[in-house]
Structure formats: structure tokens, C-alpha cells
Amino acid sequence: MITRRLFATSTPSSETKCLAKVGWPTWTPPEANGSGLNMALEVGAKFKTDLASPAAWCPLSLIKYPNGTEGVFPHIMDRAKPGSIGVLANGKRFVNEANGYYEYVDAMIKATPEGQPVNSWQIADSRFVRKYPLGMAKPLPVPLTPYLLNGYLQKGNTIEELAEKCGIDPPALAKTVKEFNENARRGEDPEFGLGETPFNRYGGDPKNTPNPSLGTLEKGPFYAVKVLPGSFGTFAGIDVDEKSRVRTESGDVIPGLYAAGNDQARVMGGYYPAGGINLGPGLTFGYVAARDIAGVTTYEDDKTEAPV
Ligand SMILES: Cc1cc2nc3c(=O)[nH]c(=O)nc-3n(C[C@H](O)[C@H](O)[C@H](O)COP(=O)(O)OP(=O)(O)OC[C@H]3O[C@@H](n4cnc5c(N)ncnc54)[C@H](O)[C@@H]3O)c2cc1C
Numbered sequence: 001m002i003t004r005r006l007f008a009t010s011t012p013s014s015e016t017k018c019l020a021k022v023g024w025p026t027w028t029p030p031e032a033n034g035s036g037l038n039m040a041l042e043v044g045a046k047f048k049t050d051l052a053s054p055a056a057w058c059p060l061s062l063i064k065y066p067n068g069t070e071g072v073f074p075h076i077m078d079r080a081k082p083g084s085i086g087v088l089a090n091g092k093r094f095v096n097e098a099n100g101y102y103e104y105v106d107a108m109i110k111a112t113p114e115g116q117p118v119n120s121w122q123i124a125d126s127r128f129v130r131k132y133p134l135g136m137a138k139p140l141p142v143p144l145t146p147y148l149l150n151g152y153l154q155k156g157n158t159i160e161e162l163a164e165k166c167g168i169d170p171p172a173l174a175k176t177v178k179e180f181n182e183n184a185r186r187g188e189d190p191e192f193g194l195g196e197t198p199f200n201r202y203g204g205d206p207k208n209t210p211n212p213s214l215g216t217l218e219k220g221p222f223y224a225v226k227v228l229p230g231s232f233g234t235f236a237g238i239d240v241d242e243k244s245r246v247r248t249e250s251g252d253v254i255p256g257l258y259a260a261g262n263d264q265a266r267v268m269g270g271y272y273p274a275g276g277i278n279l280g281p282g283l284t285f286g287y288v289a290a291r292d293i294a295g296v297t298t299y300e301d302d303k304t305e306a307p308v
Helices: 014-021 033-040 102-109 126-133 144-149 158-165 170-185 198-202 279-294
Strands: 004-009 055-064 072-073 084-087 120-125 153-158 222-234 245-247 253-259
Touching: 004 170, 014 120, 033 253, 055 102, 072 222, 084 170, 120 126, 120 158, 126 222, 126 253, 158 170, 158 222, 253 279
Parallel strands: 004 253
Antiparallel strands: 055 072, 055 222, 084 120, 120 222, 153 222, 245 253
């Protein structure tokens, strides 16, 4: 008799271990340690890496807690608020900041010159930080002091001073902000179209007109938070067939072995068409695997035969 095992232990796969080596953080809990994936590899499972990206990207900043531990904060909503931009060390923007988190990190990786550390800075002016969150730093009435003291936020009286503190090219950042402001006053972002889509605007501020995601950065002091390429799940993983059965390098099925969730090479091929693309396929292929393990051949509702 074959013992049937479904591995769904969540995958800090060898890909994400590589990411960890280069200092890229993840949002996944420590229990998601990929031990199932490793067991599958030991018995000959194929690890599939030919996907558009190895992980479900999410921009993260690192925060030091008073007890000495370090946490991560996801930049989900703050990027779309008016009066903040994301820049690389060369002082240039690289993406429509209000787009999805996956797209933000994907663009950051692609725009960073070869050999340079992949990171960016989200910068904003004093009006922004008192009205909206900047990463983990909260708006009024929460004081910014703890975030400045622990190094989470950088502060400069001018854009150039802020750039110096962050290691950004000061004249280049000043030029970027000047041009961005000129266009923002007209409610336009010719470079990236910030705020042009309903998706952008839903994350913005509806009271900010004419463009809920577009505002100037002009009133000092100025603030910045370092944003790293993080992830909250993996796309690279174990190769499976349509029944979630684990395959070897030669394409053969390993009898009785199944994979779903982060352990499985993701069905979307490493792309991120929309939110839920981790949980949805995880649930679906777990269900598909369970049906095969149970030998179920009919649909639950009307008991008709399902295609094999
Ligand atoms: C904060 C956050 C927000 C997210 N939001 C979304 C979202 O909105 N939409 C979306 O689609 N995805 C989201 N994701 C991603 C999604 O949650 C994960 O991709 C998904 O939970 C992975 O499911 P999984 O079953 O593969 O692994 P997990 O949910 O990590 O479960 C793995 C389980 O296996 C257990 N385990 C590990 N090793 C062993 C072992 N040797 N033996 C027995 N058990 C073991 C672990 O303890 C854990 O309980 C988010 C992730 C995070 C971290």
C-alpha cells in the first residue's frame, strides 16, 4: 500500500534562501520553513524555477523594536497616497508608486543596475507624514520621534540633505522632486501615470483633487523610509501535474506524493495577476490532491462523473 502525503508546508525554497542570502526579507512566518519541500526533493521531486519570478513580491521595510527584535512592515496602502514618491539610489523614480505591491518590487529589481543592492526609498514631505502613514510611521497624533530615533525614518531639512542621509544622489533627487512637483500641480504624472487608474485612486485620498494619488513634496522637513524587495510567498516550487501529483525531472509522477500551496510551483507561472493568487491556487490544488488521494471520481453536488 502506498502512503499518500500532501506537502504544503510553505516554501522558503532554495530560491528564497538565495533571497535571504542577499538580505531580502520575507513576510512569511518562521513556521513556514519548507521542510515538506525538502523531503520531496530528497525523494527526487523536480524543483521548478523557470517562472517569471521566484516569489510573490511585496515591498517591505525593516523595523527595530524596543526589545531588540526586528520586524517587517508591508508597504501596501501608503504608496498610493498623494505627496510621496519612490526613488532608487540614483535619485530617479522607477514605477507608478500606486500600482500593486508585486509590480512595485518587480520594477525595483529591474531598474536597479547590475551589482548594486536592490532597495529604494519612499520619500515624503512634512505635510504627508502628519496626514498619512509612511510605512510603519503613523500620522498625527502619533509622534514620529520613535521612528527617527530607531533609524526607521530619515529626516532632512532639504531634499538634498535627506538624500545625503539616505545615500541617494542629491542633485538627481532634487531634480526628480522639482519635475514631479511641477507636473503634480497640474494633476499629471507624464512619466508613470500615477493616479490614472481606478486601482491607483482607490488607494489615494479622495479629498485630494484632481488626482487622489498625486501631490507635491515641497514643505520641509522631508522624510524617507528604506524599502526593500520582500515577499509573502513563493512561486518557484515543486513541479506537479494537474492532480497535484509530484513530478520528477523526467516528468514521471512520484507515487503517493502531492504538493500544494507555496510548496508547489505556482500555476500562474510566477506572475501576479491579482490579489489572492497565493491562497486561491493553494486551496484549489489542495482540494484537487485530496480528491485524488481519496479516489473520488464524481462531483459532490450531482454525483456525475468528473473528467479524469
Ligand atoms: C501577512 C500575509 C498576508 C498575505 N495575504 C495574502 C492575500 O491577501 N492573498 C493571498 O492569496 N495570499 C496572501 N498571503 C500569502 C499566503 O498567505 C500564503 O501564500 C499561503 O498561506 C501559503 O499557504 P501554504 O498552505 O502553502 O503554507 P502555510 O499557510 O504557511 O502553511 C504551512 C503549514 O505547514 C506547517 N508545517 C511546516 N513544516 C511542517 C512539517 N514538517 N510538518 C507538519 N507541518 C508543517 C506550518 O506550521 C504551517 O502551518 C499572505 C501572506 C502573509 C504572510
